[in-house]
Amino acid sequence: MKRRDFLKAGALGALELMSGGCLGTALRGPGKKPNIVLCMSDDQGWGDVSYNGLTKIKTPNLDAMAASGMRFNRFYAQQSCSPSRACIMTGRHPSRQGVFWPGQRLRVQETNLAQAMKRAGYVTSHFGKWHLNGVAGPGKVIANSDPLSPVNVGFDESFSVTNYFECDWTFG
Known part of the structure; x- marks a missing residue:
């Protein structure tokens, strides 16, 4: 990467941090906000997913995420x-x-x-x-x-x- 490209990327990253995450939204344009669904499970530990051996409850979406490298194995609460x-x-x-x-x-x-x-x-x-x-x-x-x-x-x-x-x- 050229120094100039590095500085541009760094400046954009700094702007994104200072904007509180709004820059990405501004660059996408009006009317293009993503839908957000926040799900919270109660008392879920590392063993409460089928990719870690749980057999009573199936967690196919979490299993698919784990198979692609996104494993939730540090539950701090x-x-x-x-x-x-x-x-x-x-x-x-x-x-x-x-x-x-x-x-x-x-x-x-x-x-x-x-x-x-x-x-x-x-x-x-x-x-x-x-x-x-x-x-x-x-x-x-x-x-x-x-x-x-x-x-x-x-x-x-x-x-x-x-x-x-x-x-x-x-x-x-």
Whole structure:
């Protein structure tokens, strides 16, 4: 690589870092935002995928990713899922955002992922276990009237439960 090409690549890389990742979007042009689906699994360890020997649950998409070289074998998380969920929502470490245990509340003064995505022009939704509205114990469907429901902290729509639910529990 010529020195000039190296400097151009370095300058573009620095601009991308300083722009907070927005430069790639700007270079793609208007109306070309990618769809984003963020999935989070609870209590998943390295052995909870079929490419590591699990036989009870099939994980064909993760297996295909592993076969192409993308193996998820270092799972670093907090002792319970609420701190990890709050970290994903706020981008802050548990010691900075105040959710250490199940049943603690997401701090509404923090800018969260849903708000940032909406500002970038995305429509946002949350489906599944929320666990950030200050309710501990078995799960219940979260009403949109709950002040800390996903729709009241920035999501456009949701169908969410407070916590885990028993395996024989059904919505109804």
